Amino acid sequence: METLKNFLKKSRKAIFSSVLAIFLAFIVTTAAASGDDVLRVNVDRSECCGCGLCEVIAPHNFAIIDEKAVPLLGGILYMDELIEAYEICPNMAIYFTEF
Numbered sequence: 001m002e003t004l005k006n007f008l009k010k011s012r013k014a015i016f017s018s019v020l021a022i023f024l025a026f027i028v029t030t031a032a033a034s035g036d037d038v039l040r041v042n043v044d045r046s047e048c049c050g051c052g053l054c055e056v057i058a059p060h061n062f063a064i065i066d067e068k069a070v071p072l073l074g075g076i077l078y079m080d081e082l083i084e085a086y087e088i089c090p091n092m093a094i095y096f097t098e099f
Contacts, residue, residue: 039096041071041082047093054085054094061085069093 041061043054050067058081062069071094086094 039098041086042095042097043069043071044093044095045069047091049091049093051090053088053090057088058082058085 043062045068048068050064050069052064052069054062054069055064058078060078061072061082062085063072064070086096
């Protein structure tokens with residue numbers, strides 16, 4: 001019984017990530033089908049200075065990995081944070097492209 005509990009505990013995170021990915025794919029597909037513009041957030045790692053302002057302002061949207069910002073997939077749901085991070089980026093390394 002203890003082994004099953006440990007397995008379920010470890011699997012919970014993987015299951016949540018899979019469900020989130022499916023949900024986000026559904027949102028993007030639905031928005032694209034309705035004719036709405038769908039944007040993807042990107043970071044130009046050559047321009048990123050790694051100051052971490054984006055991660056502080058928008059922790060749902062960015063993480064600092066190897067001293068550079070990386071956009072997080074789940075961040076699509078936190079647009080206010082995303083826009084603020086975009087506006088405050090000192091090197092203008094954050095940009096958007098169409099999905």
